[in-house]
Amino acid sequence: MLMNMDRELLQIIGVTLRMSFFSTLISCLVGMPLGVVMAKSTFKGKRTIRKIIGTFMGLPPVVAGLIVYLLFTRYGPFGSLGLLFTVEIMVIAQCMLIIPVVINLTESILSVNVKGLTETAKGLNFSKSKTAFLLLTENRFSLMSVVLTAFGRSIAEVGAVSLVGGNIQWKTRVMTTAIMLETNKGNFTFALALGIVLLLISLAVNILASVMTKEDIK
Amino acid sequence: MKKLLAVFLAVFMLFSLAACGGGEEAKTPDNPVIRMSTTTSVNDSGLLPYLLPVFEKATGYTVEVQSAGTGAAIQKAKDGNADLILVHAKASEEAFIEEGYGVERLPFMYNFFVIVGPAEDPAGIKDGAENAAEAFAKISDTESTFISRGDESGTHKAELKIWGENVPDAEKEAWYINAGQGMGACLTMASEKGAYCLTDKATFLSNKDSLNLEILLEKSDDMQNVYSLIECNPEKLDGINTEGAKALIEWMMGSEASELIAEYGKEQYGQALFYLEQ
Numbered sequence: 001m002l003m004n005m006d007r008e009l010l011q012i013i014g015v016t017l018r019m020s021f022f023s024t025l026i027s028c029l030v031g032m033p034l035g036v037v038m039a040k041s042t043f044k045g046k047r048t049i050r051k052i053i054g055t056f057m058g059l060p061p062v063v064a065g066l067i068v069y070l071l072f073t074r075y076g077p078f079g080s081l082g083l084l085f086t087v088e089i090m091v092i093a094q095c096m097l098i099i100p101v102v103i104n105l106t107e108s109i110l111s112v113n114v115k116g117l118t119e120t121a122k123g124l125n126f127s128k129s130k131t132a133f134l135l136l137t138e139n140r141f142s143l144m145s146v147v148l149t150a151f152g153r154s155i156a157e158v159g160a161v162s163l164v165g166g167n168i169q170w171k172t173r174v175m176t177t178a179i180m181l182e183t184n185k186g187n188f189t190f191a192l193a194l195g196i197v198l199l200l201i202s203l204a205v206n207i208l209a210s211v212m213t214k215e216d217i218k
Numbered sequence: 219m220k221k222l223l224a225v226f227l228a229v230f231m232l233f234s235l236a237a238c239g240g241g242e243e244a245k246t247p248d249n250p251v252i253r254m255s256t257t258t259s260v261n262d263s264g265l266l267p268y269l270l271p272v273f274e275k276a277t278g279y280t281v282e283v284q285s286a287g288t289g290a291a292i293q294k295a296k297d298g299n300a301d302l303i304l305v306h307a308k309a310s311e312e313a314f315i316e317e318g319y320g321v322e323r324l325p326f327m328y329n330f331f332v333i334v335g336p337a338e339d340p341a342g343i344k345d346g347a348e349n350a351a352e353a354f355a356k357i358s359d360t361e362s363t364f365i366s367r368g369d370e371s372g373t374h375k376a377e378l379k380i381w382g383e384n385v386p387d388a389e390k391e392a393w394y395i396n397a398g399q400g401m402g403a404c405l406t407m408a409s410e411k412g413a414y415c416l417t418d419k420a421t422f423l424s425n426k427d428s429l430n431l432e433i434l435l436e437k438s439d440d441m442q443n444v445y446s447l448i449e450c451n452p453e454k455l456d457g458i459n460t461e462g463a464k465a466l467i468e469w470m471m472g473s474e475a476s477e478l479i480a481e482y483g484k485e486q487y488g489q490a491l492f493y494l495e496q
Contacts, residue, residue, distance in 0.1 A: 073410060074409075074410050074430075084410055085407065085410070085411070162399070166397055166399065166403070166407055167397060167398040167399050168395055168396065168397055168398070169368060169388045169389075169395075169396035169397075169398060170388055170389045170396070171395075173398065177398070178398075181368075181369055181398040181399075183290065184286055184287045184289070184290050184369050184371075184400075185287060185289040185290060185369055185370040186286075186287070186289035186290035186291070186292060186293025186294070186370070187289070187293075188293060188297075
């Protein structure tokens with residue numbers, strides 16, 4: 001059954017992976033340093049910020065999509081960029097959803113051994129940035145699982161990407177929106193087959209994640 | 219605990235009394251729930267929310283409306299999850315009956331699809347096209363952006379019928395956008411991109427205020443859109459509420475509903491949105 005739309009399916013998987021890869025990359029580049037700051041330093045208002053991040057972790061994807069849509073609509077503040085209904089804008093919406101998760105997970109992983117490590121670093125007279133770097137590399141395996149969690153969230157999201165991406169064939173259609181479309185068409189079995197493909201990709205990602213976390217424990 | 223129970227009982231009895239209070243007209247039927255599977259256009263245009271409360275009040279039935287694209291609406295009925303369907307795709311309806319799922323196709327109202335697009339009208343449809351086929355040819359010739367539903371809905375099937383053999387290939391023709399979404403989402407996309415789109419008039423009018431689109435062609439014969447009611451076949455499917463489906467169909471085809479349908483839209487849009495099948 002899946003063979004029938006071989007070429008289109010491959011293209012959809014390609015767009016899905018491209019979108020998820022860039023969402024994950026940007027989210028981690030932004031979120032992880034912020035997570036380090038949250039774990040390492042004490043400052044006024046930290047608890048409030050943590051609460052805000054916690055709230056944003058619960059942001060419904062559709063709402064994130066709506067906000068991004070309103071920002072980039074033709075007469076919106078960034079409308080002139082013409083980004084609506086492109087893969088780029090899907091990445092932007094995804095980042096909005098994933099960055100809070102990355103910050104939160106990074107902080108909770110690092111906070112376990114942040115104290116001992118910063119004291120050692122102080123004793124060795126390391127600079128602040130070097131300490132942060134050390135903190136990240138020491139925990140690189142558990143942090144890999146953050147990356148994979150971000151990827152998993154990104155690949156499974158549907159509400160925001162269909163709103164801002166538009167589910168356009170050969171352009172912005174991804175696995176989840178394709179499943180939604182087939183369901184709307186009444187092709188329930190085909191939708192399920194696509195779901196299984198998505199599930200297999202997720203499974204591969206998760207196996208990778210668990211293998212990496214185990215390495216860290218050793 | 220006893221107190222709580224007493225309160226519950228009292229409340230329960232009150233509700234039972236209230237239910238009885240409805241009096242003669244609304245005797246609750248044995249099987250009071252009717253499941254209707256329909257297309258988004260009927261539901262989104264507000265027609266069903268306008269009609270059904272009148273029926274429910276008169277008969278005591280409760281109608282549960284599930285709305286999806288025509289393809290999914292029919293599939294849900296095939297899976298035994300509906301008592302009747304209200305859709306607008308003749309070929310699929312006939313197949314539905316041929317396969318034994320439906321009893322009879324009852325066309326009961328129609329309206330027209332319209333072609334909407336940006337006011338600038340780059341393909342020159344407003345003054346240059348007599349019917350939908352001509353308009354589509356102009357769009358294709360000028361390679362003006364066109365949004366297709368692409369979801370096998372009744373509207374999408376009507377669009378494909380107008381294209382005939384000249385259906386553009388979405389992969390090669392960048393101006394032909396296969397959106398794979400509902401009517402509302404496609405209209406929004408057309409408005410954003412300054413593109414053309416085929417839509418049912420009712421959905422367009424009810425969303426008009428938020429769209430930068432105008433009706434450029436309407437009421438041509440190749441854009442007639444017929445809605446039918448089909449009762450699901452109890453011999454083929456289990457658990458069908460046949461009495462309910464029959465009651466609703468009878469009411470929809472009757473004079474009271476006809477008058478309501480003919481009036482619908484006049485107050486809000488200054489024109490009727492649906493016409494009765496003669």
